[in-house]
Amino acid sequence: MSSEIKADKWSPASGTSATIGDSGDTYTVPSGATLTASAATVNLPTSIITGVAEKTTLVDADKFLISDSAASGAFKHVQKSNLPSGALVRLYSLADNTSSVTNITIDNVFSADYDDYLVLGDLTSASNAQNLRYKFRDGSGDRADSEYDHRMLFATTGDSAGTQHSISATGQDYGRLTDSSNNDNVRVAARIALHIFNPYSASRRASITMTNRHLSSGADVGYTFGVNDYKNDTQLTGIKFYWASGNVSQSRINIYGYKKA
């Protein structure tokens, strides 16, 4: 160090403004030293935020700087996992997929983090007059044992009175979500809203309650109210959607977990 200034106080030579150094200079406060601004006003450039790299996906361990109102405004950090949020946490999103595929499979979406889930989506079949089906999955793949039951009420517009009927089945090796549905991509074959209860529980069976809208094979608007049960209390981690025959021509699916607290 070529020189050292020792003074108890720096003040402007005149007036109330002074400058430290010149553009390009770097001043370093050594580790272990303390720089206290107390209640002074500190003006910082906005580039301290905009000049650093952007992070586009938050994880639970990410931290935010706060002023703690319960501790005289002291600086503290809060983790993303503790930030308040809505009751729903989006866990999976498939946006407007128009590739023709045989099924939409979503793995590792159910976990101990949530008890219940909401599935919203729409799927259209490549062939007319198809039923939308699902199978739960675990680490070994599809759960294709004959443990699926379903009971549902269908109604379609159509003639003046519309048509209504109900169906039920037990011991199927798949679950069922709609009545016979159309293959019109514009009008969309099926729009589903499923509540899935306890898929990950090893002590309670998984159930689905649903309120779905489908476009009938005759292109009439119809609804499906119904329930599905899977009668094996195994831990399920995923779900697969597919039509009884033919491919899925377009699809869009979001899955949300309901926060426990």
Added chain:
Amino acid sequence: MSEYIHLINGKEVAFTNSEIVERQAEEKAWNDASATRKLAEIKQIRLQKLNETDYLANSDVTMPDNVKTWRQTLRDLPANHTDEAAYDALLARDADGKLTNSVWSKP
């Protein structure tokens, strides 16, 4: 790529040969039952049509003969229509989704 494709967590994965065989068997079973499903739909519509005129069978009402004949025609539909082409004709609808076969029209 095969026409049989999984979309697993957003990634396309071709079916294995054994998966293709399994899927084709599933599709065949579904397609083979097409006529059965159509007949079931016809019976559902028939039931609704019969229900709509059941009140005419009440003791304080006289059912017109042409309605009696029509209801019997509905009851005889499965016996008189026995193949998928006949089922398709019964289930034909117009652009508004209305059934077009005259057999469904109450006289």
